[in-house]
Amino acid sequence: MALTVVVAYVGTLLWTARVSVSSARIFPTGDFVGLGQYERLFRNARWLLSLENLAIYGVLFILACLVVGFLLAAFIDQKVMGEGVLRTVFLYPYAMSFVATGLVWQWILNPELGIQRVMRRLGFEDFTFDWIVDQDNALYTIVLATVWQASGLVMALLLSGLRGIDEELWKAARIDGIPTWRVYASIVLPMLWPALSTAFMLLAVMVVKLFDAVVAMTQGGPGTATEVPAKFIMDYLFGRANIGLASAASIVLLVTVLAVVAPLYYARTKAVQRGLK
Amino acid sequence: MNKAKKGARALVAGVLVLAGAGAGAATAAPAAEPLKATVSHWWTSGGESAAIREFADAYNRAGGKWIDQAVAGAEQSRASTINRIVGGNAPAAAQFNTSRQFRDIVDQGLLNNVDDVAAQGNWDRILPQTILDVIRIDGHYYAAPVDIHMPAWFFYSKKAFAQAKIKDEPRTWDEFIATLDKLKAAGLIPLAFGGQVWQEKIVFDAVFALVGGPELFLKVYRDRDIAAVRSPAFRNVLVSFRKLKAYTDPGAPGRNWNDATALVVSNRAGIQIMGDWAKGEFSAAGQVAGRDFGCFPGFGPKAPYIVAGDAFVFPKTAKPNVVKAQKLLATVLTSPGAQAAFSARKGSIPIRPDVDLSQLDMCARLGLAIMQDKSRQLPNAEMLVEPDLNGAMQDVLTNYWNRNQTPEQAQQAFAQAMKDNTW
Numbered sequence: 001m002a003l004t005v006v007v008a009y010v011g012t013l014l015w016t017a018r019v020s021v022s023s024a025r026i027f028p029t030g031d032f033v034g035l036g037q038y039e040r041l042f043r044n045a046r047w048l049l050s051l052e053n054l055a056i057y058g059v060l061f062i063l064a065c066l067v068v069g070f071l072l073a074a075f076i077d078q079k080v081m082g083e084g085v086l087r088t089v090f091l092y093p094y095a096m097s098f099v100a101t102g103l104v105w106q107w108i109l110n111p112e113l114g115i116q117r118v119m120r121r122l123g124f125e126d127f128t129f130d131w132i133v134d135q136d137n138a139l140y141t142i143v144l145a146t147v148w149q150a151s152g153l154v155m156a157l158l159l160s161g162l163r164g165i166d167e168e169l170w171k172a173a174r175i176d177g178i179p180t181w182r183v184y185a186s187i188v189l190p191m192l193w194p195a196l197s198t199a200f201m202l203l204a205v206m207v208v209k210l211f212d213a214v215v216a217m218t219q220g221g222p223g224t225a226t227e228v229p230a231k232f233i234m235d236y237l238f239g240r241a242n243i244g245l246a247s248a249a250s251i252v253l254l255v256t257v258l259a260v261v262a263p264l265y266y267a268r269t270k271a272v273q274r275g276l277k
Numbered sequence: 278m279n280k281a282k283k284g285a286r287a288l289v290a291g292v293l294v295l296a297g298a299g300a301g302a303a304t305a306a307p308a309a310e311p312l313k314a315t316v317s318h319w320w321t322s323g324g325e326s327a328a329i330r331e332f333a334d335a336y337n338r339a340g341g342k343w344i345d346q347a348v349a350g351a352e353q354s355r356a357s358t359i360n361r362i363v364g365g366n367a368p369a370a371a372q373f374n375t376s377r378q379f380r381d382i383v384d385q386g387l388l389n390n391v392d393d394v395a396a397q398g399n400w401d402r403i404l405p406q407t408i409l410d411v412i413r414i415d416g417h418y419y420a421a422p423v424d425i426h427m428p429a430w431f432f433y434s435k436k437a438f439a440q441a442k443i444k445d446e447p448r449t450w451d452e453f454i455a456t457l458d459k460l461k462a463a464g465l466i467p468l469a470f471g472g473q474v475w476q477e478k479i480v481f482d483a484v485f486a487l488v489g490g491p492e493l494f495l496k497v498y499r500d501r502d503i504a505a506v507r508s509p510a511f512r513n514v515l516v517s518f519r520k521l522k523a524y525t526d527p528g529a530p531g532r533n534w535n536d537a538t539a540l541v542v543s544n545r546a547g548i549q550i551m552g553d554w555a556k557g558e559f560s561a562a563g564q565v566a567g568r569d570f571g572c573f574p575g576f577g578p579k580a581p582y583i584v585a586g587d588a589f590v591f592p593k594t595a596k597p598n599v600v601k602a603q604k605l606l607a608t609v610l611t612s613p614g615a616q617a618a619f620s621a622r623k624g625s626i627p628i629r630p631d632v633d634l635s636q637l638d639m640c641a642r643l644g645l646a647i648m649q650d651k652s653r654q655l656p657n658a659e660m661l662v663e664p665d666l667n668g669a670m671q672d673v674l675t676n677y678w679n680r681n682q683t684p685e686q687a688q689q690a691f692a693q694a695m696k697d698n699t700w
Contacts, residue, residue, distance in 0.1 A: 025665070026359055026381040043697055045690070046672050112528030133472075133530040135679055219473055222530035223679025224672060238352045240668040241381065 013254070020247035028243065037248035047249060050227040051256075053139055057228070058207040060140070064147045065203050066196065069154025074184065076155070077162045087159070091152040098149060102216020105145040106132070109217075138218055138225045146213050150206060154199045161195030162188070197268040201261070208257050229253050311342035312602040316589070317361075318372035319354035321347050324557045328622035332423070335615040341605055358592075362387055367592030369599050370606050375411050375422055375586040376659035382590065383419050389591045389600060390417040394607040403629040405648060407584040407656040420588035421607040423616075424625035427644055428552040428657060429483035429583050432559070433571050436544040437465050448577045450488055450517065457524045460547035468521055469546035471537040472530035472679075474671045480550045481518050481674050482658055486581045489514040491655050494581075498661040501699060506692045515677065515684040522678065530679075541570065552585070556624045556640060565638075572640040574647060582647045585657035586625065669694035 015028075023033045041047050072090055076083055093101065108114040109132040119127035131137035165188060173183045189196075211230040214220055220227045229249060236246035314336065320329045326347070333343035346368060348354035355378065358371040362382065373379045382388055395401070395418040401409065404422065412420040433446075441463035447453040460467035470480070486494050489510055496505040505511060526546075529537075538558040540546035549555065559570050566572060574582055589610060591603040609615055616627040621636035626644045634642055647653055659667055673694050677687035 025663070027363065027385055040697055043693075044669075045676075106531065110528055110531075112526065130527060133527060218531050221474065221675065221679070222472055223675045225679070235668065236665065238356045240665040241378065241663070242665040245665070 016247045016250055019243055020251050022244055024242075024244040024247075026241045026243070033244075037244045038252070041245060041248050041252065044245075046224055046227055047229070047232055049224055050229045050232045053226065054207065054210070054228050057139060057143060057210065058204070060143045061146055061150075061207055062200065062203045064143065065151045065154050066199065068147060068151040069199065070158055072151065072155040073158035073162055076159055087156070090155050093149045094153045096149075098146075098212045099216050101149065102145065102213055105141075105148075106217045109141050109145075132218065133222055135222055135225045138222060142210075142213055142217060142226055145217060146206070146210070149213075150203060153202065157195050157199045157202075158192060161192040165191055194268075194272055197264070197271070201265070201268070204257075204261060204264075208253065311337070311340060312598060312605055313342045313344060314369040314599070314602040314606055315344040315346055316370045316372075316606070317346040317348065317354060317358050317368040318589075319348055319351045320372075321349045322557075323561075324622055324624065328619050331618040331622060332610060332615055335612070335618070336606060336609045339605060339609050341602060341609070362592050367594065369594075369602050370421075370589045370591050372587055372589055373420065374659060375408055375420070375425075375584075375588045376657065377411070377661070377663050378659075379420065379588075379590050380414070380663070382592075383414050387593050388419050389593050389603055390419055391421060391591060391604060391607040392418055394418075394421070394604050394611075398608065398611055400611070403631070405584060405628070405654055406651065407654050407660065408586070408588075408628065410656065411660050412588060420590045421610045422586060422588040422628045423610050424620060424623055425584055425586045425628055425644075425648070426552050426554065426625045427574060427583055428479050428585050429486065429550060429575070430553050430555070430640065431483075431548055431550055431573050431575070432538070432541055432555055433548045434541045434544045434546070435569055435571055437463075437541070437547045438571075440544070441465065441547065446571065446573050450576060453576060454520070457521075457547070461524060465544075466526045466540060466546035467524035467548065469537040469540040469549040470521075470525040470529040471532040471534045472525075473532070473534075474675045476534055476537075476551075477675050477678050478658075478667075478671045479552065480521065481678075482583065483550050483575070484518045484521070485514050486583060486655055487575050488517045491581045494655060495661075498658045499656075501695050503692050503695060506695065507688055511691075512684045512688060515687050518674075519678065519684070553624050553626075553640060553644070556638065560638075567639040572643070574644065579653065581655040582644065582653045583655050583657050584648075585659065586628070663698070666695065666698040669698045 019028050020037055021034060022029050022031050023036070076086055076090075080086065109129070111117065111128075111130040111133060116127060116129045119129070132141045169187065170183070173187065209230055210228050211234065214226050214228055214231055218226045220231055230253075233246045233249045233253070236242045236249065316333075318329060320326055329345070329347075333345060336343045348357050351374070354371075355373060358368065358373075359382070361367050379388070400418065404412075405425070408422045408425070412418055412422060431446075437460060441456075441459040443456055443459050447456045457467040470476070482494075485497075493505060493508075493510055493514070496502045497511065534551055534555070535558050537546075537549055538551065538555045541549045542559055542562045542564060556566065556572075559566070564570055574580055589606065591607070594600060594603075611628065613627075613629065613632040616629060617632040617634075617636060620627045620632070620641065624638075624641070626637070626641050626648065630645060630649065634645065637645070658670075662670070670691065673687060673690040676682060676690065677684075682690075
């Protein structure tokens with residue numbers, strides 16, 4: 001086990017770091033060019049744009065997933081009819097590969113094929129929904145489609161959290177005449193913290209590795225409007241035969257993730273420990 | 278129970294008989310053991326796999342044993358080849374584009390050359406200069422070219438032209454714009470366009486070669502001449518390219534090339550600028566070149582013919598049998614017979630002029646005739662620049678096409694990409 005970790009993770013990490021300071025193109029080479037690849041990387045407009053896109057996407061995606069997921073969980077927790085069916089319906093998108101569903105989303109959003117066309121055919125001549133072909137809005141279509149995919153997962157996590165809350169607590173709140181929203185905001189949500197932070201962590205990982213949704217829906221376009229770091233790295237690794245630059249980008253991405261996730265992870269561990277005591 | 282036992286006994290007997298026959302054959306002709314060759318390529322679509330089967334059959338007939346290793350997707354296929362070379366388990370032959378994609382592998386000394394095949398086949402005389410420039414490195418031949426694709430054909434729907442009352446193919450850039458205007462006035466999509474980065478680059482290169490001319494094209498791509506990038510002539514190319522955007526439809530961004538071709542096939546759009554592989558879509562719809570759709574490689578009788586294509590390289594090995602197989606492959610792949618059969622299915626044109634043309638369609642014959650005039654041959658940009666610089670240029674162009682950038686901004690970005698991606 002320890003050996004696997006050392007070889008498979010630390011080993012490849014060190015190897016990537018080594019390649020990132022060489023002038024490697026198709027093959028790894030042994031020379032040393034210092035931080036040349038990093039300098040090149042941060043002069044590369046597409047890389048900077050993909051970082052910016054990732055930030056915008058990340059904030060919107062995580063927020064929307066948490067909100068939608070929580071609402072779905074709270075809704076299902078009301079002991080609605082056909083709970084099992086609904087749960088499956090909401091969780092199902094997460095089980096599907098985005099390579100397949102992305103294509104469907106692409107069709108739905110395409111102004112010549114999907115929603116816009118249908119609405120115009122129904123008689124709304126001026127109806128316009130062409131975000132996916134629009135420079136400024138294409139990124140939001142990716143948010144939309146991936147929220148559809150991932151909010152079911154958040155729902156499942158939060159639902160299990162909600163089910164763990166003692167029924168007595170609700171009864172007590174009802175006797176005291178506290179409004180429901182207040183119970184959710186002041187009592188339930190704080191108690192859901194471990195489930196919420198787990199959901200956050202999973203979503204954060206999905207943000208960083210965002211690739212298949214972009215490739216399936218927009219291929220980074222129109223233009224470079226929906227470029228993301230993972231796609232940048234894949235492009236330079238394979239299509240553009242420049243593994244030096246791709247490795248530098250991977251290292252930058254890793255460092256960014258560590259800088260964002262490490263404090264969160266630390267806070268969560270602390271909170272869980274406190275909860276256990 | 279009894280039945281099953283009987284069946285099993287029959288099976289065993291059958292296997293024994295077959296094994297005996299096999300052993301007999303092996304002892305009868307030990308010298309005729311076929312030369313095994315694993316061939317890695319990315320030709321997986323219907324027409325493509327039919328085409329490569331022609332090669333496989335020709336190789337088997339020549340005494341080889343073709344072991345097919347198709348990997349879907351060009352990038353994936355090349356990546357797997359490189360991984361296998363690094364891992365010491367290289368295929369006998371692997372496909373690359375006729376471009377600088379395999380230059381690094383040559384520089385690392387990881388390919389066998391096929392100099393004797395080239396000498397025997399007189400490649401220097403029969404192959405176009407543009408291809409020789411790519412496969413001949415320091416006097417050695419490192420790849421066997423198998424086809425010539427011209428990525429910038431103009432395909433048009435005859436019905437759409439008739440509907441817009443267009444009589445002749447445009448012979449100048451201005452006539453082309455007028456043609457697009459007429460198509461637009463007739464309520465058609467003038468230009469079938471796929472808004473993916475590589476397709477934008479294909480259209481740009483077509484405009485570049487036609488409006489800027491081959492000299493400027495080579496100055497920019499071959500000589501990396503920054504002054505040429507900053508010149509008014511290059512600015513004019515950018516302006517002309519951008520002008521086409523007004524003739525595309527709102528559904529263009531992200532569209533696949535074959536979906537764009539389908540617009541021309543169904544007469545909803547007038548013209549598509551695309552490689553000759555688009556012919557596959559027309560013939561799949563039962564359309565015939567010259568009857569239902571027309572093709573021209575640019576404007577006027579002197580339009581440059583951009584040469585691109587595919588080639589097979591031969592990873593280094595010391596095993597004498599594999600080396601023999603590699604040489605036999607190089608001979609077979611470039612032979613006139615295999616070339617004729619392959620080209621007819623692939624939609625490309627043969628790498629050599631001395632093949633049977635009867636199976637080729639009108640566009641391919643036209644292309645082959647044009648190739649006779651050496652002054653019209655123009656290397657594809659990918660033959661001249663490394664993959665990462667090519668990618669960086671694509672980024673610049675797609676930004677210019679999709680954002681409201683000025684031509685000056687694009688010129689600046691182009692020059693910057695050249696500086697940043699040259700080590």
